[in-house]
Amino acid sequence: MGIEDRFEKSILTTSVDSVFNWARRSSLWWLQFGLACCAIEMISAAMPRYDIAERFGMLYRASPRQADLMIVSGTVTKKMAPVVRQLYDQMSEPKWVISMGSCANIGGPFDTYAVVQGVDQVIPVDVYVPGCPPLPEALYHGVLELQNKVIRYDTIAKKEGSDQAEAFREESRAEAQAALGPRR
Numbered sequence: 418m419g420i421e422d423r424f425e426k427s428i429l430t431t432s433v434d435s436v437f438n439w440a441r442r443s444s445l446w447w448l449q450f451g452l453a454c455c456a457i458e459m460i461s462a463a464m465p466r467y468d469i470a471e472r473f474g475m476l477y478r479a480s481p482r483q484a485d486l487m488i489v490s491g492t493v494t495k496k497m498a499p500v501v502r503q504l505y506d507q508m509s510e511p512k513w514v515i516s517m518g519s520c521a522n523i524g525g526p527f528d529t530y531a532v533v534q535g536v537d538q539v540i541p542v543d544v545y546v547p548g549c550p551p552l553p554e555a556l557y558h559g560v561l562e563l564q565n566k567v568i569r570y571d572t573i574a575k576k577e578g579s580d581q582a583e584a585f586r587e588e589s590r591a592e593a594q595a596a597l598g599p600r601r
């Protein structure tokens with residue numbers, strides 16, 4: 418009997434990245450803030466009927482420094498955009514963004530001088546959830562899509578520096594924008 422046979426039932430080989438990504442995927446902590454009516458659906462998703470927090474190991478945090486997920490739920494006004502960017506910058510790497518609802522995705526019905534026509538003009542977005550407002554089930558779907566991205570996350574910041582990580586995110590943002598279709 419070789420040593421492989423002896424340990425085959427009790428040893429699992431994997432990479433550190435895989436273990437970390439598995440842990441990250443299973444414990445996305447999101448920043449607690451909402452911008453408009455979509456936030457009500459996000460709150461509803463966190464309440465007992467939908468229970469997004471318990472099901473996905475997600476917790477909402479009051480500090481960006483303890484959060485690795487930003488859910489932009491609602492209309493991003495030009496006055497609010499610098500605050501959104503600042504909160505994003507205060508989150509530690511690696512971090513992800515879900516744009517929830519038509520307003521955050523493309524400005525929604527507000528094609529006006531006061532509204533940013535898509536939060537991706539301010540921060541990179543990983544997943545877009547469509548709808549006005551999206552139901553909690555749609556946010557569920559968005560979180561599952563994000564989990565599929567997180568599990569493939571390459572710790573590029575560790576290997577190649579934060580500039581390269583930002584370039585990677587910009588690339589990812591362009592892909593997400595392409596999926597969104599032509600802009601108005």
Ligand code: SF4
Nearest residue numbers: 454455518520549550
């Ligand atoms: S997408 Fe609709 S529900 Fe969501 S913030 Fe905009 S107007 Fe409100």
